[in-house]
Amino acid sequence: MSSPSPGDPLAIVLLSGGMDSCVTAALARRTCTLALLHVSYGQRTEERELHSFREIARHYGVERRLEARLDHLKVIGGSALTDASRDAVSARRPDSSIPDTYVPFRNTHLLAMAVSWAEVIGARSVYIGAVQEDSSGYPDCREEYYEAFNCLLRVGTRPETRIDVVTPLIHMSKEQIVREGLRLDAPLHLTWSCYTEQEIACGRCESCRLRLNGFRAARAADPIPYRAT
């Protein structure tokens, strides 16, 4: 495990507390000094995710942290992740290719926050653990979305600002992400992925299933406990 040195460029990592963002932080810290951003948006498991964020930040000794809230995403609604009356376990509308857990345009809110913070603290990059290949089909997890966002970033910030959004996992499978996390000694035991539970992961929701499949394919044991697998 390489350690960061003080002269490394500053990078903001969007760290939800899930496995993908944890591996992203592990990758970013090889070449960058980290600043960690966590956003709660009224999702069901927000307390548990914030706990994981803090534990991972402490594990890596990162002092520069921003914990923000986007409460209007819950007010706006439209997602099983933020609306308790919807089913987040088997959530896919029959008329849509997009799961019901999709939070409309969510990643744009997260990236906007990261970019605003990056402009102020002088970070040169924003890392986000979006996964296209093996993901749930969210439109804002695809490579073309990030290309478009980088275009927006270039025209929407000060002329002297140079920030890139970086997506190191975008073409990885969950198996590859697990292997990368193990290789980098990422603290996967501190992460949380379940969409529905906050004590013991359900093992049944889309996020748990993708994660467990990744560990199985990598022939590794997931270090967190599950209610049912």
Add this chain to the structure above:
Amino acid sequence: MSSPSPGDPLAIVLLSGGMDSCVTAALARRTCTLALLHVSYGQRTEERELHSFREIARHYGVERRLEARLDHLKVIGGSALTDASRDAVSARRPDSSIPDTYVPFRNTHLLAMAVSWAEVIGARSVYIGAVQEDSSGYPDCREEYYEAFNCLLRVGTRPETRIDVVTPLIHMSKEQIVREGLRLDAPLHLTWSCYTEQEIACGRCESCRLRLNGFRAARAADPIPYRAT
């Protein structure tokens, strides 16, 4: 003044409570049913702006409103608009072409919120009163920024979603905006533009000066009172 009819498509207007957004609402309602979005982000005059928002919404009889907060923009800082220790009257850094009142990447946050809401309520367009020609030089007030945002919008939302960000004032001068507001009988007396005061507009900050110059050029009287002009 034309009145909206129930069959008109639904449009979200970002209504700060300033003159430009008020004229934008007046333009949008000629062809659309309005939904009004106001965002407070810890700016100095947020209470006064919210008051104007509510008065304009009431004037037009719009029930569909969303009042949201972006408190993290104040936490992130970096702008004279949200940082009381900076001078918002004569705010321009010697080393930058961008005024110190620029809030880093602010309009991306506002548009992200409008687009999330638009996806949920089925609005077809998002109107924003950005002005390029006669504005303060903010990077996120230029036409190319909105072109880039519309590209992001197409790849970052559900495939069945069709939303356009519309900027009817983008190439207008303040004089033209005043004339357009008067022509459409927009309630300019209810608007607020001052960056620093909440009781009587200062008449000295960049926003007051641009507004007053617009009224002078249009040979019209600004219906709101000023401390000094």
